[in-house]
Amino acid sequence: MEKRVVFRHRWLPYALLAPQLAITIVFFLWPASQALWQSMLIQDAFGLSVRFVWFDNFTYLFNSREYLNSIRVTAIFSVGVTVLGLAVALLLAAVADHVIKGALAYKTLLIWPYAVAPAIAGVLWLFLFNPSVGIVAWWLGGAGITWNHQINGNQAMQLVIFAAAWKQISYNFLFFLAGMQAIPRSLIEAAAIDCAGPVKRFFTIIFPLLSPTTFFLLVVNIVYAFFDTFGIIHAVTRGGPAQATNIMVYKVYSDGFIGLNLGSSAAQSVILMAIVITLTVVQFRFIERRVQYG
Amino acid sequence: MAEVTVTDIVKNFGKVEVLKKVSVRIEDGELLVILGPSGCGKSTLLRIIAGLETATSGDVHIGERLVNDLEPAERDIAMVFQNYALYPHMSVRQNMAYGLKNLGTPKPIIEQRVAEAAKILGLADLLDRKPRQLSGGQRQRVAMGRAIVREPKAFLFDEPLSNLDAKLRVQMRHEIRELQNRLKTTGIFVTHDQVEAMTLGDRLMVLNAGVVEQIGAPFEVYSRPASLFVAEFIGSPAMNLLDGDIDQDGRKVAFGGTHLPLGQPLTNHAGRRVRVGLRPEHLGEAVAGSTATADPTPGALDVLIEWIELLGADTVAHGRLQDGQVVTVRLPGDHLVQTGDRLAVVLAPANLHLFDPQTGTRLEHTA
Structure with missing residues (x-):
């Protein structure tokens, strides 16, 4: 039977929706439409003249080596952050699920990094890995690795991936742990009697049953890697060295607000939006089908 | 296997x-x-x-x-x-x-x-x-x-x-x-x-x-x-457990205003205070239609019915013995009794269970 609430007044449902709609319109639809419009304009640096150029900004971008590099960098970065963040969180959750003594302390400590703002997290890692004063850089030096992410693009990429993943691990951990604790104990016991060792149990029982959580986190983490990591990039590398960590969202900012190329910046944000929408649709269409909702 | x-x-x-x-x-x-x-x-x-x-x-x-x-x-x-x-x-x-x-x-x-x-x-x-x-x-x-x-x-x-x-x-x-x-x-x-x-x-x-x-x-x-x-745990309704005393010669047990003969004499427990166990389903009416008689049947328990549960197949009657101890009797479903009736109830000596009130263990005849 269908459950449906019928409102007596015609305006009441609209009034109830109004606050959310207002927020969506003011903070999403309006800026998004402005970005769409601006992506087809070219302004001079002082904003004295504006020219409508159709899709010239986009054509220019896809012919620009810098922008193609930024797409590549974003792909590496977001895959790195998502995979590392999910894998480490899953491992920690699996281990924390087994611990009984002092479980609360472990869990609290593991959740802490989530309370740290991205820029602060970035600065934290920056200090640790600073080539001249960072303690980790010093240890690495002792181990024969010359660490200088200010010169070495690969190292810069590794550093921002670590910093961004580290921050997200707590969030992922929390969801994975909750997901694991929702799995009835007797299922694990049944599997233990059915001759499955801990590792096999994890891959044949726990992981498949966690798939709704994993799927949700996959979507959240990719969106995080695409957008929310701005603060970390800004604090640690500012997209450098030599564009090595210039992810798309950072390039939107640096081209628009430092380079003052508003048209190109708007075009980039439109592309970014399109990519995230596509990724999310793809995830829902193709990955969700394999998800077990129990 | x-x-x-x-x-x-x-x-x-x-x-x-x-x-x-x-x-x-x-x-x-x-x-x-x-x-x-x-x-x-x-x-x-x-x-x-x-x-x-x-x-x-x-x-x-x-x-x-x-x-x-x-x-x-x-x-x-x-x-x-x-x-x-x-x-x-x-x-x-x-x-x-x-x-x-x-x-x-x-x-x-x-x-x-x-x-x-x-x-x-x-x-x-x-x-x-x-x-x-x-x-x-x-x-x-x-x-x-x-x-x-x-x-x-x-x-x-x-x-x-x-x-x-x-x-x-x-x-x-x-x-x-x-x-x-x-x-x-x-x-x-x-x-x-x-x-x-x-x-x-x-x-x-x-x-x-x-x-x-x-x-x-x-x-x-x-x-x-x-x-x-x-x-107490096995059987439904649960077994009646009453206080009683074994006679000096160990052949009868006294409780509820009457003496019942034991299936086996318990000479080694003569004179002891015991818990007497009677299953409700082992209690039966002494003589058909003898309810409300002033003179109780000898050797039978005199039960004053206080409340009744009609279960269809059975009738479970709850009442008191002469000394005030509570007892439950299970009767056939077609057996009509009412609150306030007096019932003369008997049971076979073999169905009498005796327990040590302190340790809770079953008392048996030991030679």
Whole structure:
């Protein structure tokens, strides 16, 4: 039977929706439409003249080596952050699920990094890995690795991936742990009697049953890697060295607000939006089908 | 197939002693029912046998093997859980095949065993369904199927019927019994339901607060309860337990304003204060239609009826004896009595149970 609430007044449902709609319109639809419009304009640096150029900004971008590099960098970065963040969180959750003594302390400590703002997290890692004063850089030096992410693009990429993943691990951990604790104990016991060792149990029982959580986190983490990591990039590398960590969202900012190329910046944000929408649709269409909702 | 031996099992959870030196030997092919109220330690005992819990001290043998330090997987047992614990992301077929697959059994053998078990349990048409598409009874059968395909040394059942409705429970009880007779696998069945215990078990073990009160065939436990606890726990309505005294010559027991002869003289307990146990179903009316007579039948109990439960098949009458002790009598359903009636009640001396009021143990004639 269908459950449906019928409102007596015609305006009441609209009034109830109004606050959310207002927020969506003011903070999403309006800026998004402005970005769409601006992506087809070219302004001079002082904003004295504006020219409508159709899709010239986009054509220019896809012919620009810098922008193609930024797409590549974003792909590496977001895959790195998502995979590392999910894998480490899953491992920690699996281990924390087994611990009984002092479980609360472990869990609290593991959740802490989530309370740290991205820029602060970035600065934290920056200090640790600073080539001249960072303690980790010093240890690495002792181990024969010359660490200088200010010169070495690969190292810069590794550093921002670590910093961004580290921050997200707590969030992922929390969801994975909750997901694991929702799995009835007797299922694990049944599997233990059915001759499955801990590792096999994890891959044949726990992981498949966690798939709704994993799927949700996959979507959240990719969106995080695409957008929310701005603060970390800004604090640690500012997209450098030599564009090595210039992810798309950072390039939107640096081209628009430092380079003052508003048209190109708007075009980039439109592309970014399109990519995230596509990724999310793809995830829902193709990955969700394999998800077990129990 | 193998016998399971439990020796002096002690289990402490922190300071709480859950099992206090429990020992029992389950013969090859036998079905032992562990019965007790919730919290008596029966599930803990089962989980120790399964290897899901470690005993504080004591030994578990399955067959000739000491299994104390073996993982559940290495003990060659199968368990049916209260909530069935089916793997929700696997089909019925995969659920049943999971254990065998983990053992590395060749595919054709797995398929053959699954098909066989499905046939026995009437699951053949459901093999490709997921657990959530099954009814409670079907899930129960899949859980059984998962246990039998493994062909283990012993089946462990942890209150597997308690989530089913009454009708289905009777049916599944029957099916489990049939299956057990057919497969002749050693089984241990934990329940708090005495009807389940009486009907399923070859033998019954009554557990109370971590102590074995009695082990015996169901009828033996019913007819000769070894302690006050067992006497009260087995049987419905519960056994009447009254205060009484044994005569000086040990041949009669006095309670409720009358003297009843003992089945066997208890000369060694002569003159003692005892608890007298009378089952409501063993009490019968002395002479038909003799209600409301002023003069009680000699040797009968005079019961003043206070309230009645009409159950259809039976009438359960609750009343008081002359000395004020409360007593319950079970009468045939067509027997019409009313509140305020006096009933003269008799019972066969063999159905009289006597217990030590301090220790709770059954008093028997000892030569």
